[in-house]
Structures are given as structure tokens and as C-alpha cells.
Amino acid sequence: MSVRRLADQQPGSFAFTKASEKLVTFWLNKYPEAKKASAVIPMLWIAQKQEGWVSEPAIQHIAERLGMPRIRVYEVATFYTMFNLAPAGEHFVQLCGTTPCWLRGADDLKKVCEKRIGKKGVVSKDGKFSWNEVECLGACANAPMVQISNKDGDEYYEDLTAESLEAILDSLEAGKPVTPGPQNGRDCSAPEGEAKTLTDKSLYDGSAAKTIKLPNTAKAEA
Structure with missing residues (x-):
């Protein structure tokens, strides 16, 4: 994995919006006080959905909220490539x-x-x-x-x-x-064009299966 670093240009501060705070509270309530660091990934994700990326002030804010060393939150943010470490487009x-x-x-x-x-x-x-x-x-x-x-x-x-x-x-x-x-008109991952299904039930209902003798069994099993 290539080295991932924070962007050179950083905002002066970070704060969760009221809407984001509701999500933060939801996640923090999932864990006992002694284990609240478990919410680090959800909180990083909430910060990213709010701002479009994860900034250094956001990492610092989350570390303080969770009682974690900043470096530990930084390690998580830089390890998972789903987190943008620089501003992203709309x-x-x-x-x-x-x-x-x-x-x-x-x-x-x-x-x-x-x-x-x-x-x-x-x-x-x-x-x-x-x-x-x-x-x-x-x-x-x-x-x-x-x-x-x-x-x-x-x-x-x-x-x-x-x-x-x-x-x-x-x-x-x-x-x-x-x-x-x-974007080509097909339904999910169904075959393109008309449906290609098995019409012979014996191909999938088990009736064509041959009886075999399994090792260490008292009788033959299908």
C-alpha cells in the first residue's frame, strides 16, 4: 500500500453540524464509556460525509471526543482508503x-x-x-x-x-x-438479453444425483 498523508492545506477548525451530532450520538450510545474508541470509524465517516473529506482538525476533534491519542485516529484514517485525506468534488x-x-x-x-x-x-x-x-x-x-x-x-x-x-x-x-x-438495461446482474434459465428440473432438483458410499458411514448416502 502506498503512503497516505494529509493534505498540505488544512482548515483552521472543525465541528460537527447539528445533523452530524445526531449521528455521532447514535454511534457513541452503542458502546460503553470505556469502549467509546470503537466509534472511531463511524465518526470519521460522518466527518467525511459532512465535509467531503477528513481534515487534520477533524482527526484532532474526533481524538478528543473519544479520548484517543491523535496518532491512533490518524492511523485509522490513513489506513482505510475509503477516507479522503484531501478535498473532494461535489x-x-x-x-x-x-x-x-x-x-x-x-x-x-x-x-x-x-x-x-x-x-x-x-x-x-x-x-x-x-x-x-x-x-x-x-x-x-x-x-x-x-x-x-x-x-x-x-x-x-x-x-x-x-x-x-x-x-x-x-x-x-x-x-x-x-x-x-x-446502465445497459439489464436487471442487476442478470444475463444480458432474454433470460437464460435451466428448463430441465433434473439439473437442479437433485433427482439426477447418484447414490454414493461416503467413508465411515453405515449406509450409502446421496
Whole structure:
């Protein structure tokens, strides 16, 4: 894993908003006082959803709230790549570049991001977008794909082409809603085109199974 460091430019302070404080209270109430450090990951995530990234003042604030050394919170924030250590755009695009997505055209999606947004980790001039390449996001059956995080949530956009990703970015830039999930019309990870199901029940109901004799058993078992 490459070394991850905090951004050079940092805000002067950090505080949770009222809405964020409700979430913080929810998580802190899950743990006894002596174990409240267990809330460090949720609190870092709440800070990121509030600001778009995790700043040094946020790390310091969370450390004080949890009674932890700052270095311990820093270690967590820098270890997990889901935490942005520098400002992100309004829409943060995480592009999977692992083998299944790469084989299915992730390089074409990277070219779109480079053309539309700029270099990895850099916020676009209008502040709307930033992007990064990440490891597997667990949607290999729908490769290639991206996850886009914004105030509305963290959604997967799958079965992409360069053209469909361009269309998604166009819509987000214009403030138009975008439907997450597969972008080629298929249902979840179902086969493309018409359904391809097994019509011979013996292939899946067990009736074609042969009786075998298992070691150390009194009788044959199917």
C-alpha cells in the first residue's frame, strides 16, 4: 500500500453540524464509556460525509471526543482508503481498475475522467467533480463500474461504456437525477438479453444425483 498523508492545506477548525451530532450520538450510545474508541470509524465517516473529506482538525476533534491519542485516529484514517485525506468534488468518482473491470473497458472510463475532470485526486475547476482509481468494489459481474459519492449517497453505476459514463457526468453537472445500477438495461446482474434459465428440473432438483458410499458411514448416502 502506498503512503497516505494529509493534505498540505488544512482548515483552521472543525465541528460537527447539528445533523452530524445526531449521528455521532447514535454511534457513541452503542458502546460503553470505556469502549467509546470503537466509534472511531463511524465518526470519521460522518466527518467525511459532512465535509467531503477528513481534515487534520477533524482527526484532532474526533481524538478528543473519544479520548484517543491523535496518532491512533490518524492511523485509522490513513489506513482505510475509503477516507479522503484531501478535498473532494461535489461528486466523487471512484473508478474500479481491478482485473475484471480492466478487461471490460476501465481504461476507456479513465480517459473520460481525465478529459472531463482532470488528474486523479484533483478537484475540477468548478468544484463539481474529483476522481480516483480504486481496487475491487465487489461488482465484478457488472464490470466496468464506478461508485459516485455525493450528498445523496454512495451509488454504483455499472455496465458502463465511455459514452454512458459521459452521459452520467453530463447529468450530474446539470443537476439532473441519474438512475444508479446497470446502465445497459439489464436487471442487476442478470444475463444480458432474454433470460437464460435451466428448463430441465433434473439439473437442479437433485433427482439426477447418484447414490454414493461416503467413508465411515453405515449406509450409502446421496
